[in-house]
Amino acid sequence: MVDTDNTPASAGRRLDEATNTETVGHEWDGIEELDTPLPRWWLWIFYATIVFSIGYVIAYPALPMISKGTEGVLGWSSRSDLTDDLKAADAKRSQVVAALAGMPIERLETDSKLMRAAVSGGEAAFKVNCVQCHGARAAGLPGYPNLNDDDWLWGGDLKAIHQTLQHGIRQPGDDQTRFSQMPAFGRDGILTGAEIADVTSFVRTLSGLEPKSAASQRGGALFEANCAVCHGATGTGMREFGAPNLADAIWLYGGSRDDITATITTARYGQMPAWGQRLDPVTIKMLTAYVHSLGGGENFVAVAKAADKDASQDANGLDDATD
């Protein structure tokens, strides 16, 4: 292949005066290229890379074929690497998972290390299962509650959150599901349009959105008769029915006149799957811990930062939340 004693077709070539090396014989606007001989060891390295590449092609997946590529005699694949990594990660997690499985949710707060592990795991599970409705970082959307705040429809301590997650809200076929249904006061003809407008005025005075007026006074009487049974006499809501607090600043479906009128007229309520049917109990516990940790969880629980104090103060300034 290579004639190492190849004599160049040298008749036309000339020696460069300065370096005494032959030129390749071409000239580009006065610039010429020297034909400096390559060191022979360089050639050997080139051959060595060819030999290596042959070995590599035999040993590893390399050549694309019609339906799939060659597999290589070592049987290596990136997928099996991934499987191994996942197995290793599962093995690493197994202790925590076992501990979580055996820990009743209401006692999770007694083990702050486990709680922290659960929060981390829950964060990951939340991204897969919950962000579709509750939004990234659980910020919520109209109709889908924000989980960062301190307003809880069905209760915000660990046990209540766990119950909600496990059995869902208005999940057909789960007899422990959270259930309530607000009547469609307008559509079903319970209240007239004018009466709904009065109730709207009253509801808005509860949280100071509107000053008191004749309309709100009339609405107050209607509220007493129709709404107070669930929302409470002062409109502060009732968690047994998931009836929202109407006297606070948070509106699940909006607090404008139009929004409230629409809610009273047609009734609005959401639905959440019973995650107990879809996820394993440990994941649900993790999700519970995560949602509780978002800043609005009731009955404060201290979460350990890490295994020991020094490790929590990570030296590089990067978060090690996944440890």
Next chain:
Amino acid sequence: MGWTMRPTDLQPAPASASLYEKHTTVHPKRIDGPFRRFKWLVMLVTLGIYYGTPWLRWDRGPYAPDQAVLIDLEHRRFYMFDIEIWPHEFYFVAGLLIMAGIGLFLITSAVGRAWCGYACPQTVWTDLFQHVDRFVDGDRNARMRLDKAPWTAGKAARRLAKWTIYLVIAFWTGGAWIMYFADAPTLTREFWAGDAAPVAYATVAVLTGTTFLLGGFMREQVCIYMCPWPRIQTAMLDEKSLIVTYKDWRGEPRGSLKKAQKAPDAFGDCVDCNQCVAVCPTGIDIREGPQIGCITCALCIDACDRVMKEIGRPRGLIDYATLEDCEREAAGAAPRPVWKTLTHPRTLIYLGVWSAIGAALLFALGTRAHTGLTVQSDRNPPFMLMSDGSVRNSYTVKLRNMQSRPRTMALSLVGLPGATMWTDDMSKDAATRQFAREVSADVTLPLRVYVIAPRGTGGGTFAFQVTSPDGESDSSETAFNAPEPPR
């Protein structure tokens, strides 16, 4: 241009017409002289620094390592005597690297390829290995004879001895490298006990291999074919650059001592003794003019000066000179003192830039604080409306204690009247405008901080301030987001 200047009557035989060049081993002859002694000194200093530095101790108290120079990759710290660099201060290291780069330009501009000739690791280790050659096999002629000799038991024994010494040096070199990255005594113990990290063994293996190969066998091939620096330098050198030059107007026409004695007027000073070629570590003939293979180690000057002294001619037939001066001298002018070449504008500009960066780094080092704070506000959700109408924002606040002792640091709110804060390791009932945390020595303490402002607070800016007990403080302004007032 001067660079291509060469004695035209000295054209050697045309280069081989082969496409590939066979490697010929260089067997430099032993030589003594001022430049050789200087080379010894540089070798002693550079190798001393390289092998010795990790073993220097430096007391930093109980919370920091006591190794004077330590690149602690695991904990992301770089220790250099009294200086401790954190990852976010990497600009110090970047500055040092820029200084090293400009320093190379400076050196090249002032004294030509002095880096190549004296201080480059490839040069220093090649030199070391060539001394091993001399020690085991004898000087140039003996080595050339041995090279050509058939493989006998004696030759094999010599080769084995030589390569073993190569390997020991190479291993020691690779071993010294890893000492910069961990506590040297501990790592040495772990290394021999088999407890060191796999990366330590791998690094030693790779560096042993490269030192063995590059220092023991590749040698000048690295300078001529592999290293980009000689190529870059040829673009930086000009007729004002200090190079090692053969003064052809004085030496030519060359001829043996006998011929020259017969006809003194017909011959120059060069007696064609080939000593300059014999001592050259890259195996070139300096009399062919400046060339890429010349690393300007000046051993040929030592060799030639010695011969000139013996035959009673003035020294400096081969000497450090600029091409400009060579032309001047050839025209009959007196040689200019070497220091004049050091003061031409380009050198002074490089020196100015180099010193300015150094001064800026020193200034930054002297004025940097050891208490720090970074604040990152949650972007999603940007704010949180609470049921009583108050507004909560969340922040990740990192308290940096850059002292090598634990300190209690106070975090406080500046601005945002009526606002309080709490962290996720305390109950929101304990919300306050200032709290303290113990921050361990030399670490960053990340805190998840919730700031809550009363109903009606609009969006705006405020600051977190961290204060350490010795009065150092740092603050960081950040945004407080709030909803538009309800309709």
